[in-house]
Amino acid sequence: MNSLDDKKPSIFTFYFFVGLTLIIASIVEILLNDFLLSRLTLPLTLMTLIYWNVATPRNIGFFWTMLSGFILDVFLGYLLGTHVVIFLLASYFSQRYFHRFRALFRLQQSLIVAIIVLIYQIYFILISNYFILSIIFELFILTIISSLFWPIIYGILRYLRIKLTYGQ
């Protein structure tokens, strides 16, 4: 009666909770984009996506990945699918190598996330053809900030996941 299995939420509740966090991350990213006044953004959605793919790879399909990508494309003014492609690839590789990622220390994870964010930002620089000196500065600053954000995002989402799963 008192086992953990009894308290586990249904797969749908969990599935929608993941979607909700991704949509919230997208909205925050859009708001931050207006606030930061920089060409690049702080990829909160990408980091949230990486977390969920690494934490619960079996429960995460591509639906929320695509939806959050489309939301970012629409509100950040990109061609539809620009974010989605890179999110799909990030999801795929996260789900493929989640064992290895989980086994890393948080600092090592931050480094890996920083590399992913760097690739992600370079992808957008290449797409927008926006090659100026200041963008390189923005690129490195946002990559460093993103790697610092990773433990926070990891901690918050993990806390929420445990709360939802076990109610503790």
Added chain:
Amino acid sequence: MFGGEHKQTDIAQSAIFTTGSMRASRLYPAILFTLLIMYGDYSFELSTKIRIVSSYIFSPFTQIEYLAKDTVNSFSSYFSSQKKLSEEINMLRNLVRDLENQNLVLKNTKTSLNELEQLFDLSKSFQEKEIFFGKIIDFKKFPKEFISVEIRTNNITKDMIAFNAFGLIGVIDELLSNSIKIIPLHDASLKVPAKNSRTLENVILVGTGEPRRFQIEEFKKNGDIQKGDEIVSSGLGGRFPEGFSLGRVSEIEENDQSNFLSITVENTFDFSFGSKVLFTKP
């Protein structure tokens, strides 16, 4: 929250060389679908339509910020004298705006009246000639500079010439049912018989295509001409009336390989000036 995670590294050591159950075959349909959407957006601008619809749907949310600000401002000023002051300021602002608008209208009327006065002064020189007025409705610079003038008479003929408050400005290029196209005197296709008002020597003035600039055609090197000489229409050929100022000599250039001087005449007439145009026969 952050601690304790890495104690599972022992377990993970065995799992570190395994890969997840995710297969690339699951990724391909999603990528394909996304590429289709990208193509759709590129070809049919789907995202623009989505953005318009979403901005319409989310417009109440975007107004929340302003609504909240207005509410806070209303509450904070309602019970204080600020409310009265702000109302008075708003009323005065509206009054200032109305007065500015009135001032603008009066300025426009004054400009129109000045223009009409100048045109009527000009029309006194056309004794016993019929004159007609038209209203400028359009001005185009490309591919050919012209103004469109609205007319309310059928008596205007293609041989008439056009004046504005400055004086002679152009000729009729095309007669349409309710409007006329006028090309400027500086149009490269026009030649105006003229004379130097100092020496009374006849010359031909040719348009350069540049606003307010003309060239004198084939003026011999031994001819008498100076910078600042006024060039007026000679009336020869009957196409243009006599005695209207066309400009002043601004540049005289000599070329060793030519027997003629290159003479530039400039005036200050603005072809598209004002709102009224006067037509008469030469």
